Amino acid sequence: MHLLYFGIYLLYFMQWVPLNLITACLDI
Incomplete structure (x- = not known):
């Protein structure tokens, strides 16, 4: 995986x- 794509995915x-x-806490 390209490092740039990994950074974007991480962000x-x-x-x-x-x-x-x-949203999960609000649903509860």
């Missing part, structure tokens, strides 16, 4: 996880 993952956790 996207770090932004998506907190939002997903927040």
Whole structure:
């Protein structure tokens, strides 16, 4: 995997996880 794509994926993952956790907490 190219390092640039890995960096972009990592940034996207770090932004998506907190939002997903927040929505999960709100659903509960």
